Structure formats: C-alpha cells, structure tokens
Amino acid sequence: MTSVSTEPRDTNGPTPATAPTGGSAAQRERRRRILDATIALAAEGGFDAVQMRAVAEQAEVALGTLYRYFPSKIHLLVSALAREFTKDVERSAVRATPGDTAHERIMYVLNRRTRALQKQPKLTEALVRAFMFADQSVTGEIHEVGTSLTTVIARAMHGTPDHGEVTEEEAAIIRIISDVWLSALISWVTGRMDTEDVEKSIDVAVRLLLR
Amino acid sequence: MTSVSTEPRDTNGPTPATAPTGGSAAQRERRRRILDATIALAAEGGFDAVQMRAVAEQAEVALGTLYRYFPSKIHLLVSALAREFTKDVERSAVRATPGDTAHERIMYVLNRRTRALQKQPKLTEALVRAFMFADQSVTGEIHEVGTSLTTVIARAMHGTPDHGEVTEEEAAIIRIISDVWLSALISWVTGRMDTEDVEKSIDVAVRLLLR
DNA sequence: GACTGATGTAGAACGTGTTACAAGTCTAGA
DNA sequence: TCTAGACTTGTAACACGTTCTACATCAGTC
Numbered sequence: 001m002t003s004v005s006t007e008p009r010d011t012n013g014p015t016p017a018t019a020p021t022g023g024s025a026a027q028r029e030r031r032r033r034i035l036d037a038t039i040a041l042a043a044e045g046g047f048d049a050v051q052m053r054a055v056a057e058q059a060e061v062a063l064g065t066l067y068r069y070f071p072s073k074i075h076l077l078v079s080a081l082a083r084e085f086t087k088d089v090e091r092s093a094v095r096a097t098p099g100d101t102a103h104e105r106i107m108y109v110l111n112r113r114t115r116a117l118q119k120q121p122k123l124t125e126a127l128v129r130a131f132m133f134a135d136q137s138v139t140g141e142i143h144e145v146g147t148s149l150t151t152v153i154a155r156a157m158h159g160t161p162d163h164g165e166v167t168e169e170e171a172a173i174i175r176i177i178s179d180v181w182l183s184a185l186i187s188w189v190t191g192r193m194d195t196e197d198v199e200k201s202i203d204v205a206v207r208l209l210l211r
Numbered sequence: 212m213t214s215v216s217t218e219p220r221d222t223n224g225p226t227p228a229t230a231p232t233g234g235s236a237a238q239r240e241r242r243r244r245i246l247d248a249t250i251a252l253a254a255e256g257g258f259d260a261v262q263m264r265a266v267a268e269q270a271e272v273a274l275g276t277l278y279r280y281f282p283s284k285i286h287l288l289v290s291a292l293a294r295e296f297t298k299d300v301e302r303s304a305v306r307a308t309p310g311d312t313a314h315e316r317i318m319y320v321l322n323r324r325t326r327a328l329q330k331q332p333k334l335t336e337a338l339v340r341a342f343m344f345a346d347q348s349v350t351g352e353i354h355e356v357g358t359s360l361t362t363v364i365a366r367a368m369h370g371t372p373d374h375g376e377v378t379e380e381e382a383a384i385i386r387i388i389s390d391v392w393l394s395a396l397i398s399w400v401t402g403r404m405d406t407e408d409v410e411k412s413i414d415v416a417v418r419l420l421l422r
Numbered sequence: 423g424a425c426t427g428a429t430g431t432a433g434a435a436c437g438t439g440t441t442a443c444a445a446g447t448c449t450a451g452a
Numbered sequence: 453t454c455t456a457g458a459c460t461t462g463t464a465a466c467a468c469g470t471t472c473t474a475c476a477t478c479a480g481t482c
Contacts, residue, residue, distance in 0.1 A: 024479095027429090052469060062431040064472090073469065132343035136402040143403070172415045176391055183390035191347040192354070204383045209419055235449090238459090263439060273461040275441090284439065 031069055033059040038080045042126035050077060050126055071137070077130030078141040084127075085148035088113065097156045105156040106206050110181055111199055113152075117185070118195055125189045132186060149178050173209045180205040231294070242280055244270040249291045253337035261288060261337055282348070288341030289352040295338075296359035299324065308367045316367040317417050321392055322410055324363075328396070329406055336400045343397060360389050384420045391416040 023031070037058035041050045052073055056066040070076040092109065099105035117124040134142055153174045154166050166174070184201045187193035193201070231242065248269035252261045263284055267277045281287040303320065310316035328335040345353055364385045365377050377385070395412045398404035404412070 030430095048468095051467095062433090063470090064432085065430055067470075068429080071470095129344060129346075132397070133340060134401065135340075139401070139403060142401070169419075172412075173419065175412065176387070176416050176419065179391045179394035180387055183393065186343070190345060190350070190353070192350060201383075201386065205387050208380075208384065208387065237448095241460095259438095262437095273463095275443095275462085276460055278440070279459080282440095 030059070030061055030065070034061060034066060034069055034076070035080050035083055038076055039084075039123065042077070042080070043120050043123040046122040047077075047126040047129045049122075052076075074130050074134050075138055075141065077127055078134050078138050078145070081127040081131055082141050082144040082148070085145050089148045089151055092152050092155055093161050096160055099156075099159070102157045102159070103206055103210050105159055106153060106177065106210075107199075107203060109152055109156040110177075110202055114181075114185070114198055114202075118188070118198075121189075124185070128182075128185050128189045131182075146178070149181075150174055153177055176209060177202070177205060241270070241272055241276070245272065245277060245280055245287070246291050246294055249287055250295075250334065253288070253291070254331050254334040257333040258288075258337040258340050260333075263287075285341050285345050286349055286352065288338055289345050289349050289356070292338040292342060293352050293355040293359070296356050300359045300362055303363050303366055304372050307371055310367075310370070313368045313370070314417050314421050316370055317364060317388065317421075318410075318414060320363055320367040321388075321413055325392075325396070325409055325413075329399070329409075332400075335396070339393075339396050339400045342393075357389070360392075361385055364388055387420060388413070388416060 034055060037055045038050055041054055041058065050073065052066060053063060055076070056063045059066070061069075066076075070079060097105045097109055099108050131142065131145065150171075154170070155161055157170065157174070181202055184193060184198040188195070188198050231239075234242070245266065248266045249261055252265055252269065261284065263277060264274060266287070267274045270277070272280075277287075281290060308316045308319055310319050342353070342356065361382075365381070366372055368381065368385070392413055395404060395409040399406070399409050
C-alpha cells in the first residue's frame with residue numbers, strides 16, 4: 001500500500017483507458033469487466049476481499065493489464081465509486097426531487113443514497129475506506145465523486161434538475177453537508193454510528209445550516 | 212493491511228500495556244519509546260515511512276513486542292495521534308481561550324491546531340490517513356481522539372476551561388465543526404486544499420452554525 | 423503479406439504488514 | 453532460592469500490493 005508518490009507514475013507512454021470513454025471498444029469492455037469484478041468482490045467481502053489477483057482473475061485480464069488500467073487498488077476502488085455515483089447523478093437528472101422544502105428534498109436524496117449504501121455494507125466499507133485513504137495521485141477520481149455529490153445536493157436544494165444559480169453561501173452549505181455526510185458514513189462503516197444516527201446527524205446539520 | 216476483523220484478536224492473555232497508564236514502569240517506558248519512534252519516523256517520511264520493522268528497531272524492542280503493544284500499524288498511528296491530542300487538551304485546560312465571541316475563540320483553537328499540524332506535513336499525513344483508514348477494532352483510540360477534539364471546542368465555545376453544561380444543540384454543532392475540520396484536513400493532506408482554504412472552510416462553517 | 427510498436431498475458435520476484443515459533447529473561451509467590 | 457508463568461527477543465514464514473520480465477497478439481503501415 002503505497003501512499004504519497006510525489007511523481008505521477010511514469011510508465012512507458014500514456015495509460016490506455018484511464019478515462020471511462022477513451023480507448024477501443026475492447027478496452028472499454030475490459031474496463032467495465034474490471035470494475036464489475038471489483039464491485040462484486042467488494043460487495044461480498046469488503047475492502048480486504050478486493051485483492052488485485054482476484055480482480056484480475058474474475059475480470060479475465062492479466063495482473064499487469066489490471067495495473068495498466070488502474071495504477072493501484074485505491075484508484076480501482078475510487079474509480080468504482082465514481083462510476084456508481086455518476087450513475088446516480090444521471091438518474092437524479094431525470095425528474096424533480098419530491099419534497100416541499102429544501103430541507104425535505106435534501107434529506108430525501110441523501111437518505112435514499114444512504115439507505116442504498118447500507119443495503120450493501122461490505123461494498124460501502126470498501127468504497128468509503130478507499131475514498132478516505134486516497135492520496136494525491138487519486139485527485140481526479142476523488143474530484144469526480146465530489147462533483148457528483150455536490151450536483152445532486154444542489155439539485156435537491158432547488159428542487160429542479162437544473163441548478164445553474166448556486167450562490168457562494170449555498171455552495172458553502174453544500175460542502176458542509178457533504179462533509180457531514182461523509183463523516184457519518186465513515187462512522188457507520190466503522191461501527192461507531194448506527195443507521196439511525198447517520199440520518200439524524202445529517203438532519204441536524206441540514207436544519208442548522210438552512211435555518 | 213488487514214481491515215475489518217470481526218473477532219477482537221485473541222492472543223494468549225490480555226495485552227500488557229494497551230492503556231497509557233497500565234503496566235510496569237518498564238512497560239510504560241517501552242510504550243513511550245514506541246510512540247516516540249512512530250512520531251519521529253512519521254515526521255520524517257509520512258505514512259509509508261512508519262514501517263513496523265523500523266519502528267521496532269528505533270524503539271529498541273522486538274517486532275513481536277511492538278505487535279503486543281499495538282496490534283496493527285493503524286492502532287499504532289492512531290494511538291500516537293491520541294497521545295498528541297491529549298497533550299493539547301491538557302494544555303487547553305490551563306487557561307481561558309482568548310477571543311470575545313464563541314466564533315473567535317473556536318477559530319482561535321482550531322487555527323492554532325491546524326497550523327501546528329501544517330508545520331509537520333508528513334507527520335500529519337501519516338496520522339490523518341491512519342485515522343481515516345481505521346476500522347472497527349480501533350474504536351477505542353478513535354473515540355479518545357474525538358473526545359479530545361470535542362472537549363477543546365466546547366471549552367472554546369464557552370470561553371472557560373470548565374464546560375459542564377453543553378446543550379443538545381451545542382453538542383450537535385460541535386460535532387459538525389469537527390466533521391468539517393477533519394474533512395478539510397484530509398483535503399489538505401491530499402493536496403486538494405491549500406492552507407488558506409482550510410481556515411476559510413472552517414470559518415464559514417462556524418459562522419453558519421453559530422448565527 | 424511482413425514489419426513494428428502498442429497492448430495483453432503469464433508468472434516470477436520484491437517489499438512490507440502480520441503471524442508463528444523457539445528460546446531467553448524477568449517477576450511474583452511459595 | 454526456586455519455580456511457574458508472563459513477557460521479550462530474534463528470526464523465519466506468509467499474504468498481498470506492486471513491479472518486472474519474457475513472450476504473444478493485434479492494429480496499422482509499407
């Protein structure tokens with residue numbers, strides 16, 4: 001488990017399928033298989049069960065190929081998280097969020113997501129721990145996740161899929177809510193909070209911030 | 212790097228010096244040497260440089276002894292963090308925090324601590340990453356850290372070393388501030404925020420929460 | 423159709439966290 | 453003092469993330 005690499009990993013040439021979209025059809029397909037295998041293993045056994053050899057085998061690629069696509073286990077898991085979150089954002093764009101007040105709508109989307117995560121505790125454990133352990137070299141993927149979360153909350157705040165006008169203050173509030181949500185998630189993953197505590201702590205934060 | 216152990220590690224008998232206070236004088240001394248070595252190595256090279264063999268060597272104990280005192284690298288680092296934070300709490304108990312408003316006082320203590328951490332980036336990186344990666348088995352140490360932080364903020368809020376009366380709402384606010392502070396610290400450690408961003412994000416959170 | 427460079431494969435090898443084990447040492451109580 | 457048991461030591465072994473090497477395959481170019 002390496003952590004802070006000051007140099008950005010210089011292999012011989014650019015990596016082939018770092019982005020979800022680039023590369024040939026076969027490469028996108030390999031990337032998909034790898035992330036699917038990652039999710040499957042994580043869902044079954046959590047962070048420890050996502051072993052690089054196991055992922056490679058289940059995705060039917062060589063270990064070296066796996067590392068060519070994702071330069072570390074952390075990149076792999078955070079990329080998986082980013083893919084899942086992106087799906088969520090796409091879903092949330094479809095129709096307006098139910099709820100009469102910003103508070104209700106924000107709680108709606110966050111609780112929905114929280115419960116979805118809690119249904120797969122092992123998977124959540126793996127993804128959250130990876131996210132928290134990520135170092136500088138994972139900035140891109142981390143940012144993707146943060147943007148997804150921000151977008152979803154902003155939409156809920158305004159109650160509409162479009163959310164062009166976010167004031168400075170609103171942005172600050174959204175960031176704080178994200179922080180609280182992530183902290184609560186960690187606490188839940190590590191057994192320091194139960195399901196109810198998570199929802200309550202977010203509810204309190206949203207109430208205090210939106211008054 | 213193991214993570215979720217459902218069973219609480221059953222060695223042959225109780226561990227000798229899990230608590231800072233228990234054990235013989237020689238054991239407390241060993242514990243101190245181990246934590247000193249940990250801090251020294253972390254300060255110099257960050258998380259990766261805290262290698263269990265290196266810690267054992269520098270603390271002049273056998274590897275097995277190190278593991279008897281601290282059952283994992285994460286326990287070790289979080290315990291080191293807990294020790295540092297506890298020192299801070301003791302210092303903060305001595306005299307009242309400067310500042311005319313709760314906002315000013317809270318910013319004073321948090322900024323002071325933030326700057327202290329930023330002076331030793333490698334050390335902070337090691338401690339924060341360990342804290343974030345900690346799993347269920349580290350609950351005790353984590354809780355110790357959380358309590359320290361809460362105590363310090365509560366004192367600052369009231370402006371006095373005693374802080375018996377913390378309302379439900381105040382406790383919630385303190386928890387949110389802690390969450391924001393930790394998130395900001397992670398962002399700083401992983402290079403996603405600079406020094407100024409950290410202070411600003413906390414300032415905004417405190418302002419929004421205390422209005 | 424053959425050449426070439428990028429990509430993929432299989433598997434060995436290395437580093438570090440963690441565990442296991444055999445033997446020495448220290449301490450409390452008889 | 454002697455002994456039982458806990459504690460410590462030194463060292464080997466194991467697991468898994470990561471890197472490296474030698475070879476195969478494939479796509480595009482002449």
